[in-house]
Amino acid sequence: MYDGIVQELIDELGRLPGIGPKSAQRIAFHILQTESFDVTRLSEVLRDVRDKVRFCDICGNVTEGQTCSICRDPRRSHVTICVVEEAKDVVAIERTREFKGLYHVLGGAISPIDGVGPDDLRIKQLVGRLADGSVTEVILATDPNLEGEATATYLTRLLQYPNLRVTRLASGLPVGGDLEYADEVTLGRAFEGRRLAQN
Known part of the structure; x- marks a missing residue:
């Protein structure tokens, strides 16, 4: 629709999840029309995120170090692990200020239609975290949709350990x-x- 680089910007913005063609166009024109918009800073932050942010070696949450701040926090309970699909789910639960344990980020949900099976998720790492028997409860906080339910059902069957309670969010x-x-x-x-x- 637009000439050259403007259309390229709209196309690139439109590739982001949750950004449709109209939203991409609005963002592009905001960048173009707002003189105070710091494009250099935006590009630096995007580059820094790509270069510096990684996934926690323990739980899979986003972090700039080897382990995230939640896994490093000595005040967190180490007997409860809340299993979530994505790192953004950790933020949603943390906002409630109700959960004081640790997390495990699967990196998605089982979805045969999309070709995602249990081996494509961080399930082996979860099982490894449970090996020493110190965890007494695993809370399954997967999304209440078909994929999330399939993942929760799979994990419920898999995690049949003595002295381990597997619960699901209400x-x-x-x-x-x-x-x-x-x-x-x-x-x-x-x-x-x-x-x-x-x-």
């Missing part, structure tokens, strides 16, 4: 939601995960 109705708009699966899970009402 799922159900969102706060502020209406029952009439909830699908059958969500409503069914809400019934399965019901608990005692508190005063």
